[in-house]
Amino acid sequence: MTNxxxxxxxxxxxxxxxxxxxxxxxxxxxxxxxxQLKAAVELPAMTFGGxxxxxxxxxxxxxxxxxxxxxxxxxxxxxxIGLASAxxxxxxxxxxxxxxxxxxxxLVMSMxxxxxxxxxxxxxxxxxxxxxxxxxxxxxxxWMHAAFAAxxxxxxx
Numbered sequence: 001m002t003n004x005x006x007x008x009x010x011x012x013x014x015x016x017x018x019x020x021x022x023x024x025x026x027x028x029x030x031x032x033x034x035x036q037l038k039a040a041v042e043l044p045a046m047t048f049g050g051x052x053x054x055x056x057x058x059x060x061x062x063x064x065x066x067x068x069x070x071x072x073x074x075x076x077x078x079x080x081i082g083l084a085s086a087x088x089x090x091x092x093x094x095x096x097x098x099x100x101x102x103x104x105x106x107l108v109m110s111m112x113x114x115x116x117x118x119x120x121x122x123x124x125x126x127x128x129x130x131x132x133x134x135x136x137x138x139x140x141x142x143w144m145h146a147a148f149a150a151x152x153x154x155x156x157x
Contacts, residue, residue, distance in 0.1 A: 036073045040064075091132070
């Protein structure tokens with residue numbers, strides 16, 4: 001990734017979490033641990049010696065999904081917000097996820113329940129993204145909800 005990589009902010013992740021709860025079967029609002037939330041959102045952007053730890057768009061997206069789901073930073077909807085953050089990150093940086101709702105649901109459930117490593121999530125994204133024009137955060141969120149509502153409904157069960 002270049003210096004122009006657009007990472008998500010904590011405020012954007014919280015706003016998307018609220019959208020997820022409003023749109024897909026509700027749930028308890030609230031952040032369980034603000035420190036963990038901040039860490040989970042900032043980890044994909046971390047560097048060491050000036051070099052990013054996660055270098056490709058797929059690797060960074062896998063970081064958002066993995067860290068937000070595993071850290072259980074919200075009261076509810078952690079699987080949904082992890083996936084949403086990954087998809088939105090990719091879209092604002094010029095990559096569109098091209099996968100079925102079933103494949104995305106299976107990815108998230110496997111990572112959450114079986115404990116698939118971040119690297120396997122990265123491989124999934126590597127195989128299932130296409131280049132597109134970068135989108136604004138708002139456009140990326142709207143596109144994601146239109147394209148993958150069935151996934152979020154399934155994850156809300």
